[in-house]
Amino acid sequence: MKYSLGLFAIMSFAAQVNAADLPVQFISMFDKELGIEEQLKKLPQLKNLGEEVYGTPVKLLVTYHDQGTAGGDVASFTSLMFAAGSLGILPIVENNDFVVSYELRIHSKSIANFSYSINTTEAKNMYTMDHKPSKEVLDFAKTTPAMFAKDLASVSAFKELQQEYGFYFPAK
Amino acid sequence: MNIKFGFVLLCLALLVSGCTTVKKDPTALPKGVVVNKSVQVPNPVKLRYYIPKSSLNSRFFASWRGLWVNPGQGLAQGVDAAFKSHFSDSALAQFNANDDYALLVALAPEWKPESGVLNFQLNYKVFDTKGKLLMEGKETDKADIGDIAQTAAFFNTALKTAQVISVKVLNTLKPSLSGFPELAKIDQVAKEAIADMKKPVSTGTGFFINKDGQILTAAHVLDDCLVTKATFGQKDSYATLSANSTLLDTAVLNSEFTQVPYLPLREGDETVVGEPVANVGYPLQGVLAQSANLTRGNVSAAEGIPGSMGHLQFSAPIQPGSSGGPIVSDGGELLGMAVSTLNVTNLIEKGIVPQNVNFALKRQHIRRFLDKHQIAYSSSKPNFSADFRTGNDAALATVVKLSCYQ
Numbered sequence: 214m215k216y217s218l219g220l221f222a223i224m225s226f227a228a229q230v231n232a233a234d235l236p237v238q239f240i241s242m243f244d245k246e247l248g249i250e251e252q253l254k255k256l257p258q259l260k261n262l263g264e265e266v267y268g269t270p271v272k273l274l275v276t277y278h279d280q281g282t283a284g285g286d287v288a289s290f291t292s293l294m295f296a297a298g299s300l301g302i303l304p305i306v307e308n309n310d311f312v313v314s315y316e317l318r319i320h321s322k323s324i325a326n327f328s329y330s331i332n333t334t335e336a337k338n339m340y341t342m343d344h345k346p347s348k349e350v351l352d353f354a355k356t357t358p359a360m361f362a363k364d365l366a367s368v369s370a371f372k373e374l375q376q377e378y379g380f381y382f383p384a385k
Numbered sequence: 386m387n388i389k390f391g392f393v394l395l396c397l398a399l400l401v402s403g404c405t406t407v408k409k410d411p412t413a414l415p416k417g418v419v420v421n422k423s424v425q426v427p428n429p430v431k432l433r434y435y436i437p438k439s440s441l442n443s444r445f446f447a448s449w450r451g452l453w454v455n456p457g458q459g460l461a462q463g464v465d466a467a468f469k470s471h472f473s474d475s476a477l478a479q480f481n482a483n484d485d486y487a488l489l490v491a492l493a494p495e496w497k498p499e500s501g502v503l504n505f506q507l508n509y510k511v512f513d514t515k516g517k518l519l520m521e522g523k524e525t526d527k528a529d530i531g532d533i534a535q536t537a538a539f540f541n542t543a544l545k546t547a548q549v550i551s552v553k554v555l556n557t558l559k560p561s562l563s564g565f566p567e568l569a570k571i572d573q574v575a576k577e578a579i580a581d582m583k584k585p586v587s588t589g590t591g592f593f594i595n596k597d598g599q600i601l602t603a604a605h606v607l608d609d610c611l612v613t614k615a616t617f618g619q620k621d622s623y624a625t626l627s628a629n630s631t632l633l634d635t636a637v638l639n640s641e642f643t644q645v646p647y648l649p650l651r652e653g654d655e656t657v658v659g660e661p662v663a664n665v666g667y668p669l670q671g672v673l674a675q676s677a678n679l680t681r682g683n684v685s686a687a688e689g690i691p692g693s694m695g696h697l698q699f700s701a702p703i704q705p706g707s708s709g710g711p712i713v714s715d716g717g718e719l720l721g722m723a724v725s726t727l728n729v730t731n732l733i734e735k736g737i738v739p740q741n742v743n744f745a746l747k748r749q750h751i752r753r754f755l756d757k758h759q760i761a762y763s764s765s766k767p768n769f770s771a772d773f774r775t776g777n778d779a780a781l782a783t784v785v786k787l788s789c790y791q
């Protein structure tokens with residue numbers, strides 16, 4: 214038996230979704246205030262997107278990570294050495310690709326995966342370094358739902374799921 | 386002072402760079418491994434290799450680095466790079482009607498990480514188009530786990546062992562288009578020969594839905610199975626997929642069993658909250674009894690949790706392996722099929738310990754699924770006056786153990 218339900222809050226036995234819109238659970242590393250979920254909900258395919266439809270087997274995961282670049286790793290390492298050698302007077306310069314990934318899953322199986330990235334260079338003080346996304350990358354993240362919308366339109370597996378959902382759970 | 390400090394920094398830099406494993410060059414063969422000069426490289430013979438899905442999908446979250454690690458990705462890339470450097474037409478076997486091969490290499494990888502070192506073993510079998518076993522053996526390697534984020538260790542061990550296997554295939558079989566002129570369809574391959582049939586990768590439950598031996602089960606029980614075996618009583622049968630719905634998590638299998646007892650679906654769509662039910666399954670195989678386990682409970686709610694698709698909630702205890710088991714009324718009618726339970730781990734972290742919260746796909750959705758795929762079933766009127774033994778016996782008589790092999 215697979216544990217197919219990921220609950221983060223106490224469950225409630227609310228009415229089951231029986232509309233013709235496929236329920237998709239939204240799981241994101243970004244703060245809600247960024248508005249990614251709200252942008253996505255405007256898409257006709259994702260009208261029934263939400264964080265609290267725990268029971269649906271269809272999940273949309275929006276995650277981000279920094280990916281080192283070949284030159285960036287060298288620059289970062291060298292500047293780290295200089296920063297350490299100067300006891301923190303010189304900054305650490307980092308060059309990374311900030312990658313935002315959208316993954317659609319059904320029952321833990323990935324059916325589509327899209328990534329969007331922006332190259333960033335930052336100078337940080339070694340004593341005050343934090344790993345929170347900067348304003349620049351958050352502004353970039355806000356533009357990714359539109360890119361995802363374009364890509365989602367070409368995912369035939371998702372279209373088939375929507376059709377199948379309509380067959381088993383027609384709108385009343 | 387500055388010189389000493391600089392020396393310390395230099396040592397630190399060397400230490401850091403020494404810990405970071407880099408991906409090896411796929412065109413450079415390991416020491417002592419040489420392709421015979423008489424063999425054509427790149428080789429034109431069409432080679433396909435099989436890797437179990439459970440190995441390819443292997444993935445875990447390295448909490449200390451805050452990222453996902455994909456050993457399967459390193460494995461796939463390493464093996465692919467190794468074969469591609471010797472065979473111009475090599476690829477991972479796709480079990481569909483369009484893919485064919487002249488040589489088929491079935492691989493079975495095993496990882497054993499221990500204290501910073503990754504021990505790797507790659508078992509292999511090589512088949513021709515007739516399914517004849519031409520070669521078999523195993524290759525081993527070990528690597529520093531190094532920078533786990535780059536999956537280089539997984540790539541490097543897979544690359545080296547697959548390179549050795551690839552060279553052995555070349556040197557032993559001396560493949561050429563004249564020596565291996567035939568192509569065979571991948572989906573015609575005897576999958577029992579390729580899969581590891583010694584031990585199933587998972588087990589689950591199903592039950593007969595008609596007298597022709599068709600078995601209803603949860604689709605996830607069959608995830609990525611190369612071979613599925615159904616066990617009914619003391620008899621085994623290979624089972625093949627007839628229909629499935631990933632959305633509903635439902636599938637029907639054909640088996641070699643005939644004239645079997647089967648469960649009828651209760652007529653109508655009403656779910657009676659509080660109705661006593663029995664669930665039968667083969668949970669925790671290898672831990673619990675090999676015979677079917679029967680548990681009893683009630684229909685606890687007519688709906689599942691928000692967003693769920695066609696579920697009812699029931700309280701009869703279930704365990705891993707119970708998926709696909711029937712939820713049967715006292716009258717012996719099918720009310721639903723066990724598909725999932727609450728993921729208690731997250732709730733326990735919040736201080737909540739849920740009990741007996743399990744979910745079954747309701748019969749009206751099963752009925753619609755069977756109708757859609759034109760699969761025979763029967764219906765019966767509700768019998769609320771029956772003794773509970775009637776339902777128990779009906780469930781026990783129709784249940785089947787399913788074993789998944791890769």
